[in-house]
Amino acid sequence: MKEFELIGKAKELLKTDRSDVIVGIDDDCALVDVGLKLALTTDCLHEKTDFPKGIKPEEIGHLALAVNLSDLAGCGAKPLFFLYTITLSDKWIDYFERILKGMKDLADKYDVAIVGGDTDFGDELHISGFAIGKAERFVGRDGAEVGDKVCITGLLGKAQLSLEQLMNGLGRDEIAYPDSLFKPEPRVEEGLRIAKHANAMTDISDSLAISLHQIAKASGVGIKIYEDRIPLDHLTRFVDYEKALELFLYSGGDYELTFTSKKSEYIEIGEVVEGEGVWIAMRDGRVEEVEFRGYIHI
Numbered sequence: 001m002k003e004f005e006l007i008g009k010a011k012e013l014l015k016t017d018r019s020d021v022i023v024g025i026d027d028d029c030a031l032v033d034v035g036l037k038l039a040l041t042t043d044c045l046h047e048k049t050d051f052p053k054g055i056k057p058e059e060i061g062h063l064a065l066a067v068n069l070s071d072l073a074g075c076g077a078k079p080l081f082f083l084y085t086i087t088l089s090d091k092w093i094d095y096f097e098r099i100l101k102g103m104k105d106l107a108d109k110y111d112v113a114i115v116g117g118d119t120d121f122g123d124e125l126h127i128s129g130f131a132i133g134k135a136e137r138f139v140g141r142d143g144a145e146v147g148d149k150v151c152i153t154g155l156l157g158k159a160q161l162s163l164e165q166l167m168n169g170l171g172r173d174e175i176a177y178p179d180s181l182f183k184p185e186p187r188v189e190e191g192l193r194i195a196k197h198a199n200a201m202t203d204i205s206d207s208l209a210i211s212l213h214q215i216a217k218a219s220g221v222g223i224k225i226y227e228d229r230i231p232l233d234h235l236t237r238f239v240d241y242e243k244a245l246e247l248f249l250y251s252g253g254d255y256e257l258t259f260t261s262k263k264s265e266y267i268e269i270g271e272v273v274e275g276e277g278v279w280i281a282m283r284d285g286r287v288e289e290v291e292f293r294g295y296i297h298i
Helices: 002-013 055-071 089-111 158-167 178-182 186-192 208-217 241-250
Strands: 021-023 030-033 037-046 077-090 111-120 127-136 148-154 200-204 222-226 256-261 269-274 278-280 287-289
Touching: 002 077, 002 278, 037 055, 055 077, 055 089, 055 127, 055 186, 055 200, 077 089, 077 186, 089 111, 158 178, 186 256, 208 222, 208 241, 208 278
Parallel strands: 077 111, 222 278
Antiparallel strands: 021 030, 030 037, 037 127, 077 127, 148 256, 148 269, 200 256, 222 269, 278 287
């Protein structure tokens, strides 16, 4: 997957040994210590690859902030400040205020101050955001311990299912989970609570499979999940069982969190084991490798 190859190159090229940089590239957020530990993250969205057909301007603004707050949540950081850079094409200029309103409504919900931005013009709508949070206890991907339980904060696959329904001709009022697709909610409060006991954590933006692989690799452990612990009823109402399992494991856009801890909380789906990689124990006794794949930024 090209995105992760590029991230690896950036990590190698931009590595630093400064004492005030605690965590650099290759986690949900960077962590710097300037007398106060600050979590820093940035994310960008493009019209052609990130905004589904029928999305409202307010939802675009919401999404631009939500993807950054989700990264902060994945580290257990409380969001404080946000800055944006927006490139407007001609068709979006008249919707500028509505985009900002959607951003402001979500910011107000989590007491985030939008403290600046830059506006430009181009051929495609593009929004890049930069968020700053405070980490009382920063939880990265690298702390998972053998014996930890593997948990997730909510049901997965809803956004991708809804996107596929939309692409197959259903209207936004007919798809299964429109809020999951158009207005996903970052798990800010959950991240702060989980950070008090989690050993490793990350948000699930690209897929559960990718997130678990990132934790396993960073922590030098293996992860084993169990088919019979994976809830699929919310998906099998719309697709067959095999498709539902595929959506749960390999689709993105749900913005839930996955974490490892000695404490079981939310939905427990597996455990941290010795070894490497991510594996799934099937109901029939087979153990299969979970592939490293998910949402691809085209």
